[in-house]
Amino acid sequence: xxxxxxxxxxxxxxxxxxxxxxxxxxxxxxxxxxxxxxxxxxxxxxxxxxxxxxxxxxxxxxxxxxxxxxxxxxxxxxxxxxxxxxxxxxxxxxxxxxxxxxxxxxxxxxxxxxxxxxxxxxxxxxxxxxxxxxxxxxxxxxxxxxxxxxxxxxxxxxxxxxxxxxxxxxxxxxxxxxxxxxxxxxxxxxxxxxxxxxxxxxxxxxxxxxxxxxxxxxxxxxxxxxxxxxxxxxxxxxxxxxxxxxxxxxxxxxxxxxxxxxxxxxxxxxxxxxxxxxxxxxxxxxxxxxxxxxxxxxxxxxxxxxxxxxxxxxxxxxxxxxxxxxxxxxxxxxxxxxxxxxxxxxxxxxxxxxx
Amino acid sequence: xxxxxxxxxxxxxxxxxxxxxxxxxxxxxxxxxxxxxxxxxxxxxxxxxxxxxxxxxxxxxxxxxxxxxxxxxxxxxxxxxxxxxxxxxxxxxxxxxxxxxxxxxxxxxxxxxxxxxxxxxxxxxxxxxxxxxxxxxxxxxxxxxxxxxxxxxxxxxxxxxxxxxxxxxxxxxxxxxxxxxxxxxxxxxxxxxxxxxxxxxxxxxxxxxxxxxxxxxxxxxxxxxxxxxxxxxxxxxxxxxxxxxx
Numbered sequence: 001x002x003x004x005x006x007x008x009x010x011x012x013x014x015x016x017x018x019x020x021x022x023x024x025x026x027x028x029x030x031x032x033x034x035x036x037x038x039x040x041x042x043x044x045x046x047x048x049x050x051x052x053x054x055x056x057x058x059x060x061x062x063x064x065x066x067x068x069x070x071x072x073x074x075x076x077x078x079x080x081x082x083x084x085x086x087x088x089x090x091x092x093x094x095x096x097x098x099x100x101x102x103x104x105x106x107x108x109x110x111x112x113x114x115x116x117x118x119x120x121x122x123x124x125x126x127x128x129x130x131x132x133x134x135x136x137x138x139x140x141x142x143x144x145x146x147x148x149x150x151x152x153x154x155x156x157x158x159x160x161x162x163x164x165x166x167x168x169x170x171x172x173x174x175x176x177x178x179x180x181x182x183x184x185x186x187x188x189x190x191x192x193x194x195x196x197x198x199x200x201x202x203x204x205x206x207x208x209x210x211x212x213x214x215x216x217x218x219x220x221x222x223x224x225x226x227x228x229x230x231x232x233x234x235x236x237x238x239x240x241x242x243x244x245x246x247x248x249x250x251x252x253x254x255x256x257x258x259x260x261x262x263x264x265x266x267x268x269x270x271x272x273x274x275x276x277x278x279x280x281x282x283x284x285x286x287x288x289x290x291x292x293x294x295x296x297x298x299x300x301x302x303x304x305x306x307x308x309x310x311x312x313x314x315x316x317x318x319x320x321x322x323x324x325x326x327x328x329x330x331x332x333x334x335x336x337x338x339x340x341x342x343x344x345x346x347x348x349x350x351x352x353x354x355x
Numbered sequence: 356x357x358x359x360x361x362x363x364x365x366x367x368x369x370x371x372x373x374x375x376x377x378x379x380x381x382x383x384x385x386x387x388x389x390x391x392x393x394x395x396x397x398x399x400x401x402x403x404x405x406x407x408x409x410x411x412x413x414x415x416x417x418x419x420x421x422x423x424x425x426x427x428x429x430x431x432x433x434x435x436x437x438x439x440x441x442x443x444x445x446x447x448x449x450x451x452x453x454x455x456x457x458x459x460x461x462x463x464x465x466x467x468x469x470x471x472x473x474x475x476x477x478x479x480x481x482x483x484x485x486x487x488x489x490x491x492x493x494x495x496x497x498x499x500x501x502x503x504x505x506x507x508x509x510x511x512x513x514x515x516x517x518x519x520x521x522x523x524x525x526x527x528x529x530x531x532x533x534x535x536x537x538x539x540x541x542x543x544x545x546x547x548x549x550x551x552x553x554x555x556x557x558x559x560x561x562x563x564x565x566x567x568x569x570x571x572x573x574x575x576x577x578x579x580x581x582x583x584x585x586x587x588x589x590x591x592x593x594x595x596x597x598x599x600x601x
Contacts, residue, residue, distance in 0.1 A: 037529040057527045067525050240541050240569050240576065242520035261504060263385035274525065279517040280567050295569065328524070330532055330541060330576045 005171040007186040008193055009160065014167070017185040018046040021092050024182070025128075028063070029094040030056055040093065049095060051162065054138040055322045059250035060100045063091060064107055064124055065274075071119060072270035076261065085269075088123040095132040099144050099322035101155040103250025104129070108155075109314045110253055128175050131156035135200060136207055141323030143211040143336050146219075149320045150208040151201070161197055168197045211321070212339040219317065222339075222346055223308040227300070231341045236296030238331040243276035245325035245333070246302060251318040252276070277301055303338065359408035359507055362394035364428055366414030366421050367448050367476070372439035373397045373413055375493040382500060389507065408433045409506050412485075415441040415448040415597070416477045429483040434506050437479040438489035438499060444563040445478040445597025446492060452476055452596050478597050487512055490562035492594065495547045515545040516566050519558050523549035531557050537582045539590060542568045561594045 009017060021027045022044040029049040031041045038053040040060065066087070074082035096104075104124075111120035131152060134144075144150040152159050157176035160167040169186065171177055180186050214222060246252040256275040261268040275282060278298050283291035292298045306319040319335070326334045363373060377398050379386070393403035410432035416425055429435060440446030451459055452475050460468035479485050489495075489502045498514075505512035515521075519540035523530075526549050531538035539560035540552065551558055577587050 033527075033529050035529045035533045037533065039527045057524070057529070062527075237569075238572050238575065240518065240520075240572050241565075241567070242518045242541050244520055244524050247521060247524040260501070261508070263382070263389050263500070263504070265389065265504065265508065276517075276521065279521065280565065281513070281516050328530070330530070330579075331572055332579065 005177075006189045006194060006197075007169045007171060007180055008189050009167040009169050009186055011165055011167070013185040015046040017183055018049060018094070019044065020183040020185065021094065021130075021179070025090040025092055027092045027094060033057070040095075043094075051095070051132070053095070055097065055099065055142075055324050055327070057324075057328075058248060059103050059322065059324065060093060060096060061103065061107060061250055061253070063093065063127060064104060065111075065120060065253060065255070068271055068273050069119060070269050070271045071257070073267070074270065075267050077266060086119050086122045088126050090126045092128040092130065094130045096129055096156065097132060097134055097138075097322070098152055099142070099149045099320040100250055101129070101131055102147070102149040102153065102320040103322070105153075105155045106251040106310070106314070106316065106318050106320070107253055109316075128179070129156045129158075130179075131159035133159065133161040133200075135162060135204065139323065139327075141326040141334075141336070142321055143319070143323060143339075144321030145208040146210045146212055146214075146216060146339075147317045147319050147321045148216060149322075151204070161200065163193070163196050163200065166193070168193055212336055212343065214339070214343055216317075219307050220311045222342055223304060225346045225349070226342045229342055229345050231338055231345060232296040232300040234296075234341075235299040235333060235338070236294055238333055239278070239295040239299050240331055241278050241280060241295050241298065242330070243278045244328040244330075246276040246278050247274060248324040248328050249306075250320050250322055250324070251306070254282075277305070299333070358389065358391040360393045360403070360406075361390040361409045361411065361503075362403060362407045362432075363392070363397070363411045364394070364413070364424075365396065366412070366425065366442070366479075367417040368414030368439060368441040368446075370397055370413065372491075372493045375496060376499060379496045379500075382496070386500065386503065390503075406431045406433075409436060409503075410434070411436045411438055412442050412479055413439045415445050416474075416479060416482045417448060417451070418471070418473050420472075422474070422482055425479060425483055434486040434509075435479070435483070436487040436489060436502060436506055437485045438494050438502075440490060440492040440561045440563075440594055442479045443485075443488045443490045444595060445476050445481075445600075446561070446594055448476040449594070449596030450592065452599070453592065475600070476597055477600060481597065481600050488514055490514055490544060491547055492559075492561035495550060497548075498546055514562075517545055518565055519543045519545045519547065519549050519552070519562075521545050522547070523552050523558075526553050528552050532576075532580055535580075537577070537580065537587060537590070539587075541576065542570075542573050559593060560591060564595060564598065 028040045029043045030038045030053040031048055032050050033039050038056045040056050043049055070085045072082055073085055111117035157173045159170040254275045255272040257272045259270050310318040410428050437443045441448055464471045487502050487506055489499050502512045522545045523540055536557055538557040540558040542564050543558050543560045544562040544565050
């Protein structure tokens with residue numbers, strides 16, 4: 001901890017800090033929406049910001065891969081002319097929890113694969129991220145420890161930890177350094193304050209334990225055994241295929257690309273919009289055949305896309321434990337429960353083989 | 356290029372969807388740059404009566420006269436766009452089908468009912484083939500424009516076949532069920548950009564149901580939130596009664 005760069009933001013300077021950030025460029029932060037819901041929205045003063053919040057309705061991906069984004073402008077007809085378009089704006093995100101930071105790290109890997117997605121990468125480079133530590137669980141739906149996302153693991157410019165009268169701030173990048181220098185809201189760290197941070201992290205290690213009784217590294221094996229599990233059939237009856245679980249997921253990045261002509265029927269744009277593997281038309285192809293007609297198969301696909309497939313491709317889980325999919329599901333499809341049931345079922349089978 | 360001829364027709368409806376189109380603001384100029392409107396009772400006096408490239412039909416089919424008229428319109432139209440819930444799913448007129456026709460006739464027309472033959476309410480596609488659907492009560496103008504463009508290009512338009520929840524979630528609304536209010540969003544076809552919920556109202560299901568709804572699952576959800584099934588069925592029948600005739 002000593003050799004890295006820490007500063008202190010006193011609570012009395014917090015208002016000023018937020019105002020200065022908002023003056024610099026567009027600032028977004030978690031804002032209460034009522035009914036235990038929060039959303040990242042533009043703010044210009046500290047009074048709007050919720051420092052204690054449960055994961056927002058939509059994750060940060062809405063800033064990194066907008067719901068609708070123009071990729072190309074073209075003129076149709078003879079001698080088609082087309083020009084690539086990249087839409088971006090300078091943006092500061094304040095208050096990202098570690099689960100959401102992990103989500104952005106996942107998306108960064110996906111969109112950096114070749115062929116690189118310059119729309120995403122250009123936009124990402126214009127976004128400054130200020131993280132905020134969870135000192136305790138947000139609610140019973142989170143499973144961040146299971147996927148190693150309950151402690152800061154990079155992916156931010158500044159990272160704030162609330163220690164009562166002050167925040168201790170980890171400065172992680174040059175952009176973070178510049179914010180510290182330009183806002184002049186920060187003080188030097190005293191050793192006792194670093195001690196406090198260490199104490200908090202120790203306390204957190206006692207609070208945050210794997211939310212499902214399995215060692216993190218054993219999850220892929222569990223999924224290797226579970227492709228034909230009964231659990232998926234159970235989900236068939238419950239899932240409404242509303243797509244909420246994927247839309248609110250910080251790492252679901254599937255999109256659809258569409259063309260649209262304007263009213264001259266000559267000039268058009270090509271744009272992409274969010275799509276979801278849970279929706280009826282997602283795997284429907286020409287001729288009307290649907291590769292994933294059953295909702296159980298779609299739900300299974302979603303779980304494998306979080307816990308199995310990305311392990312092979314990106315060497316990390318694409319679940320960040322934020323709990324959004326469970327919180328949003330009207331049919332009470334619960335990620336922790338599903339994993340527990342998979343475990344139980346798989347253990348039953350192992351025992352049967354032994355007996 | 357000669358502009359395609361487009362005619363607007365109405366059957367049993369409030370003509371509110373036509374009003375939506377007439378009120379679309381600046382876009383109407385661009386639309387008029389693209390088409391020639393030859394018949395439209397609500398906004399012009401001229402009649403055309405001959406072949407048209409696109410017929411835009413509002414309202415549901417509720418009596419023998421309407422059946423004849425829509426068949427004629429179908430014959431002289433290249434493509435038929437059904438627009439508005441009354442035309443695409445029967446809409447609120449479908450509530451008529453909750454009662455025996457005889458009762459309805461007596462209730463509405465009293466002793467003169469024999470002068471007013473009537474039938475069960477039907478959506479337009481339940482009487483003649485329809486090429487394009489613009490769902491909604493009223494229609495959502497951006498979708499109407501998209502469908503019109505598709506019709507003029509001769510390409511298909513697929514209304515979204517997923518629930519309103521998708522768009523509602525993208526708009527980051529607080530879920531109506533979290534507010535303790537029942538909402539038909541989870542089983543209703545999207546495409547309206549969750550218009551009503553964005554403005555604090557619930558979804559009434561005016562765009563019809565998704566093609567493959569999980570009805571059992573939806574019932575479980577309704578039970579979980581302790582909403583009386585009767586209430587939900589009533590809400591469902593407000594717009595979707597004609598679904599039984601599909």
